[in-house]
Amino acid sequence: MSDNAYAVVIPAYNAARTLDEAIRSVLAQTVAASDILVVDDGSTDDTADIAARYGGTVRVIRQGNAGAAAATTVGLRNVSAPFVAGLDADDIWLPEKAERQLERLAHGPHVDGLFCRVRRFQHGSDDRSSGAVSDCLSRTAMMLRTSAVAAIGPVNDPGGARGRGEMIDWVQRGRELGLIFDTLPEVLGLRRIIPGSLSYGYDPMADRGYLDVVRASLERRRARST
Template identity: 40%
Template structure:
């Protein structure tokens, strides 16, 4: 690279050979900023490494034994040469001006920047439509995530994880200050990190959709786990920071109780559908500790109890 990068792009990969080419092409196509692209391969057993190596010295490849995406992202941050880090998942896609539009916010003083995004669904033939055309058309049609916000967003994020990993641009010093991604979380490491960061700095949301989130069967967020990591993350944040923003805004306690109840209930519903009686029973019980007067939850708790063990 002719000059030091302004932004380091960190891409964790694990058996991502089918999609990583489009992600890398979109990272390398960024205009208006100096970048370096870092892929941390987390023990892939498919052709991911060969596909990354085909890009030569345009991409820094770091290989490690399989330890999870949180470890991979933290490794990428540690290896990054730039002061700002942008995260991109190996199956997603960026608009060519994604980083330049966010960099404008950095130049105006922002340390944490995110953007809106669009869900990228395959067509009836199982193929994903051309990325840039799909993103442009979706934005024109208003098919985007929630409107982006600016300011101290801790209590907003408690209610909903509006920030998505492949849209985040953050100062490396901030990431290090809060300890990066929690490697003990199998799921939701990003949500946990955004909550921690939201207590350290204001978020700057870019109103445009600048990325595509590919929806497919291998998405980790679509699989059911034995532990409700969202509930763990929310409970930990509640205990640590309470319900008050750095700007003084407060979240009503009953609203937070409803949020915790919903997290536990939704998780229990998924396990009831999967006929995992013990897990469903436990999380219905947890939901009821937050909202005891919930007839449907009591009924489903009973159904879960009656499932064969």
């Protein structure tokens, strides 16, 4: 395995309508992934079958429905490559995403992980060039050294109706360990907006997860200071 080999973890739950395009965006990378792990989180649709049709570097791990955080953790624990990236099953990578991040990590050995900017687009729309652009700390935007992933540990579910905030919590725990994360200024991913998805709108119950992330961080700081 080469020193810049990377694996991709894709947690997926009932993602049959979008998973094929997500996987194809990884397969179209200018630097190929050594392993693509689709963690089927107890889907009741054709999610697992769609992923299994690819074969080759695409592997399917099946588990009972436990949420995106648990599915991500299972995927990360099955990575042997020196780098690992993530992708939400309804999002898309642009072709040079992995190459750009691996180049930056190769020239910045002090950096433990990289994120990127993403552009939003509405599901079903052919317009993918004019949506809002923002920095992103989601699975879709990340590329980390696997050693950093091991140091942080499992991805935890912060609660809330849609489990928002699990990656924010995970990244924050890494920062508290002294890990260094950076964000490339380039748009390297597309974030699909679907009603009812993690990316869609505002929901007071769903967004409670962000408050839990902040509370947990403060509690860890207090524990360290005592």
